[in-house]
Amino acid sequence: MANTLTHLAIIMDGNGRWATNQGKKRVEGHKRGAKVVDEITQWCVKEEISTLTLYAFSTENWKRPKYEVEFLMKMLKDYLESELEKYQRHNIRFFAIGDMSAFSTPLKERILYTQEATRHNTGLNQVLALNYGARNELSRAVMQIAKELEGKKAQEIEEMISSHLDTSRFGDVDLLIRTGGESRVSNFLLWQISYAELAFTPTLWPDFTPKELEDMIKEYKNRNRRFGGV
Numbered sequence: 001m002a003n004t005l006t007h008l009a010i011i012m013d014g015n016g017r018w019a020t021n022q023g024k025k026r027v028e029g030h031k032r033g034a035k036v037v038d039e040i041t042q043w044c045v046k047e048e049i050s051t052l053t054l055y056a057f058s059t060e061n062w063k064r065p066k067y068e069v070e071f072l073m074k075m076l077k078d079y080l081e082s083e084l085e086k087y088q089r090h091n092i093r094f095f096a097i098g099d100m101s102a103f104s105t106p107l108k109e110r111i112l113y114t115q116e117a118t119r120h121n122t123g124l125n126q127v128l129a130l131n132y133g134a135r136n137e138l139s140r141a142v143m144q145i146a147k148e149l150e151g152k153k154a155q156e157i158e159e160m161i162s163s164h165l166d167t168s169r170f171g172d173v174d175l176l177i178r179t180g181g182e183s184r185v186s187n188f189l190l191w192q193i194s195y196a197e198l199a200f201t202p203t204l205w206p207d208f209t210p211k212e213l214e215d216m217i218k219e220y221k222n223r224n225r226r227f228g229g230v
């Protein structure tokens with residue numbers, strides 16, 4: 001039996017290198033990357049995947065030059081404004097995970113507004129990881145559950161942790177893809193990928209296509225997922 005794919009997560013890496021290779025500024029890669037987000041999202045809608053979680057900005061990405069960070073923040077807000085019509089047309093429900101408290105008020109409001117405006121949509125969950133770091137997410141979860149821990153068994157605590165994470169409603173990741181040639185996780189979904197299948201491609205995110213995604217998913221579907229069994 002082929003593996004089912006409920007939750008697909010992607011580390012979208014390689015925008016800067018794509019732009020640099022073309023003699024353009026790094027931010028041109030981010031602009032192009034946003035178009036690819038759209039294409040991949042539409043493909044996931046067509047394929048009836050339940051949840052697509054995309055790593056868009058990490059808790060470590062604040063280290064980048066101010067110009068690039070500001071560009072990404074503005075691009076994100078513009079993206080959410082222009083996407084709303086597509087979310088509604090394609091029945092996409094939008095979610096953000098991560099620590100939004102660091103964002104400007106207009107960006108925070110836009111994120112909340114988009115979540116609210118799409119909450120009745122029943123198709124694809126498009127989850128953008130924004131100022132997301134798995135260690136930050138786990139730390140926030142631990143703060144919330146600290147008071148409830150006394151007398152609990154380890155198994156119960158595992159369930160409590162899962163249910164307090166930003167991703168609680170989506171469940172564990174089935175397949176994690178990273179574009180851009182690096183073989184690392186970069187603080188993305190550490191808890192949720194404990195039994196995910198991993199796939200890496202050298203393709204830079206702006207060059208990533210639905211066809212390559214389709215091929216990677218086909219390969220995933222034929223893997224033998226044993227979950228510790230035989």
Ligand code: IPE
Pocket residue numbers: 012013014015016017018056057058061072180205
């Ligand atoms: C991923 O592409 C996008 C973000 C992290 C915002 P990069 O900007 O990391 O591109 P490279 O890795 O420098 O090529």
Ligand code: IPE
Pocket residue numbers: 011012013014055056057058060061182184186
């Ligand atoms: C990971 O990419 C974060 C996102 C894709 C948002 P980075 O380019 O920031 O990761 P490192 O620096 O290569 O680990």
Ligand code: MG
Pocket residue numbers: 013014015180
């Ligand atoms: Mg990178």
